Amino acid sequence: MQSFRDEIENPIVQKEIIDLEKKIYSFRNGQIDDERFRSLRLARGIYGQRQEGVQMIRIKLPYGKVSSEQLKRITEVSDKYSTGRLHITTRQDIQIHYVSLDRTPELWADLAKDDITLREACGNTVRNITGSELAGVDVDEPFDITPYAHGLFQYLLRNPICQEMGRKFKISFSSSEKDSALSYLHDLGFIPKIVNGEKGFKIMLGGGLGSQPSHAELLSEFVPVNQIIPTAEGVIRVFDRHGERAKRLKARLKFLIKDLGRDEFLRLVDEEKKALPFHSYEIETAAFEGPITEPLLAVPSVTIDDVEAFEAWKKSNVIAQKQAGYVAIGIKVSLGDFYTDKARVLADLIKNYGANELRFSLRQNIVIRNIKEENLAFFYQELAKLDFVTLGYNTIGDVTACPGTDTCNLGIASSTGIATELERVLATEYPQYADNTGISIKISGCMNACGQHNMSEIGFQGMSINSGKLVAPALQVLLGGGILGDGKGRFSDKVIKIPSRRGPDALRYILNDFEANANGQSFLNYYDAKGEKYFYDFLLPLSDVTNLTEEDFVDWGNADNYVKAVGVGECAGVVIDLVATLLFEAKDKLTFSHEALQEGKWSDSIYLTYAGFVNGAKALLLAEGQKTNTHAGIIDLFDTVFVETNKIELSSSFKDLVYQINKKEPSEAFAKAYIQEGVAFFENIENYRAKDLANA
Structure with missing residues (x-):
């Protein structure tokens, strides 16, 4: 009988699916610990749900594009393995829920039949590359960004430089200066430009949302199209090496740039040029052109x-x-x-x-x-x-919301329930806003901002509030965010926290005051003219918790009293600090490096060897109780703890050995020499580890 794996035409995908099966088997049999396995499955789009024993599957769809065949394949997979519901995310992915872990390899194999992947949809990887949904047809675009978004997606998929970073990394391509893909809140945001007849991009660097939103800085006003892949690779390499790995809340690119400073960060990027496999990379556009x-x-x-x-x-x-x-x-x-x-x-x-x-x-x-x-x-x-002609596309009545407490471990209060109610209020009580595209409403179930609540004109964040005896679901009301265009935007102010049940009244108060006092101004100009304190004052009565009713303790979309239950978040992956697992992983990296070498992929081989060096060094440092926050820190500390004390003898400093990666061009000769040094180093640390354990 033919296995489902045999139906996969792409041998790389087939190998990945077989590997996932083996990892699941090892996890079920206790050979891989839960923390390490979580990291493995997240990088393959498999995300734990709030409900025990089932998984959310994130299907990675670059810039949101699907063909009829791909959409049908997704429906078949959802019907076969899930509940038949498809959820579109704010990163243009499709998520399906309630999937058995043991069926995920077969699910992936089914998707692969129509060239759909789960690879790097979650975890500490480069996430789905987003793009303006009108790219290619946008009346304002200088040129179609689609082939460039697609080219970068293909280049980074499975690329060793971005498989196990300290945190996730997000990239967007806007179709025009209107910046509908929100470049200012991405790690890398691309805006198309034509300068002297040449196509290129303005690039924004180091933006992000979350609990501490940060506006991206300008990387360059203009980078030619054949330079965007080398530029992106240089940035990612520096982030991978210098980014925080232990303190999860400080591990995004925005914090690294803040710590180093923009100029020093870009100096490090420039230092990587010699190590890059391409100093110029022409992206194929012909497939996206024509009638x-x-x-x-x-x-x-x-x-x-x-x-x-x-x-x-x-x-x-x-x-x-x-x-x-x-x-x-x-x-x-x-x-x-x-x-x-x-x-x-x-x-x-x-x-x-x-x-x-x-x-x-x-x-x-x-x-x-x-x-x-x-x-x-x-x-x-x-x-x-199909009931697909509801009015209000991209208007105030088109509320954005993450899944919140429906399925997410991190959800604190319902996002979907309150979103449904707000849409009802807008449709029934404010028909005059039916065509309003100047105000957006976005809702997240927690501070992590998957619903992008802190960049909208009106935002709500799920929270809880203590009434003295019981805990009630609550909403933080945020106001004043928005897109300004050409790489500029603004984040919302946190105005006041109110019980969730009063969310609709908060919206009524805001819209009624806007109608009465805006005098034709845009919402953002009206907000700026009045000031945050003005809104706090007229919303203050809604924050009173001395007069809560029984209804206030039941969250939107629920029948039972609210219980605050926050699990372990997985949206940013995990930190793995287990010595044996890291040594095993270092050995894996060297094996993969040898395979890449045989395939003629010199740069991939070199980076995998580099990862083997770092993982091996990290394992020994952890065994000594040392901190291992960044790759660069691990490299420096290994010299201090092991080489300079003669505990481990090397022919040079560990730093000089490892940093050959950005001193030499990625040639076949260097790749071969580097992997030989990696194997010798691994044998050295294995011997040290064996003696250390024997003497313990």
């Missing part, structure tokens, strides 16, 4: 009965493309959740009558692109059958 794909079938002519509703939909949800005669259709997907029955019909629709492509958006919606204007009536009719 728009014609529909397979003739689009039927239809008659619209409710012309007024059709015209309202066109005004709200249809976007003109830069290609004359074509439009894009925005589908508002409440909370990013939709089901496989509708997804299958949608897949057939875009394949038979469209250009066989849709994109998931950063606001958890769907965009169908390259539809001829004369075919809009037919698409309206067909989408209406």
Whole structure:
């Protein structure tokens, strides 16, 4: 009987899936500890849920693009292994929930049949590269960023430089200076520019959200397109070597840049140039050019009965493309959740009558692109059958929310429940805001900002509040964030904390005051004119916890009294401090380095050898009770603790030995010599470790 693994055409993916099976078996049999296994599965898109014994699977979809075939494959996987619900994330991934760990290799194998990956969707890796959902059709874009986002995605996928960093690393590509992909809050954010006829990017560096949001700094006003991969690789290499690894809350790139300073960080990036495999990298664009794909079938002519509703939909949800005669259709997907029955019909629709492509958006919606204007009536009719013509795409009524306490371990209060209620309030009480795109509402269930609450005009963060006897679910109200464009943005102020049940009233207070006092100003100008204290004062009555009712102790979307239950977060991976595991891993790295060498991948081999050096050194330092916060710190400390004390004899300092990586070009000769030195070093530390244990 043919194994599901045998159906995978790509031998690299087949090997990865077999490896995942082996790791699961080893974990089940106690051969791999829970902490190490968690890191392994996270890097393969497998994330623990709030509910014990099941996993969330994150499907990595670069810049949110899927074909009909890929969407159908995802629906089949969701029906077979999960519940049939698909969740669009704010990073343009698809998540499915309640999956058995033991079935994940088979699930991955099924996805791989249509070139869909789970690889590096979670964990301390380069996460999904996001991009403006209108890239390629945006009337404001200087050129299509899609091939460049795709090229960088392909280059970094499985790349040794970004497999086990101190924390996650996020990259975005905006289609224009409007910066709809939010470059200012990414580790690397790209904005397209044309200078003297040459294509390139403005690059923003070191942004981030979370509990301490940080605005990205300018890396360069203009980097030619053939330099973006060397630039990104240099930044990632420095982050991997110097980034914090022990203190999780300080392990993002933004903290490293703050500690080193921008100039010193960029000096270190410049130092890496000699080590890079490419000093110039031409990205293939031909596959993304050419005429728009014609529909397979003739689009039927239809008659619209409710012309007024059709015209309202066109005004709200249809976007003109830069290609004359074509439009894009925005589908508002409440909370990013939709089901496989509708997804299958949608897949057939875009394949038979469209250009066989849709994109998931950063606001958890769907965009169908390259539809001829004369075919809009037919698409309206067909989408209406799926209940996919709700008005308000990308408006204030299009609330963004993370899963919160529904499934996430870190959730403190419900995000989806309050989001549903706020959308209801907006639809029923504030119809005058139906087309308002100047105010966004975003909600996160905790401080980690997966719902991007702290960069929106109106944001809510899940919290808890103590009434004296009981704990009630609460919301932090944040105001004044937003996108300013061209790499600039602003973060929201934390105004006041209120019981969750009063969230709708807080929205009413804010909108009523905005209507009464804005005098035609934008929301951000109105907020700045009034000042944070003004909003605190008129929201203050909602914060009173002396008059809570029974209802206040039941969170939105729940039937039972609130219980604050926060588990171990996995969204940023874990720190592994086990000596035996690290030695085993160091040996693994040297094995992989040898394989890369045989395949002619000199740079990959060299970086894997480097990782072997560092993991081996870290293992011995941990056995001595030493701190191992960064790769650079490990390298320095190993000399101090072992080499300078003659506990371990090397032909040079450990620092000189390891840092050959950025002193020599990545040639075959160096790769061979470096791995031989790595093997010799590993034998040395293994012998030391054996003697140390024997004398213990």
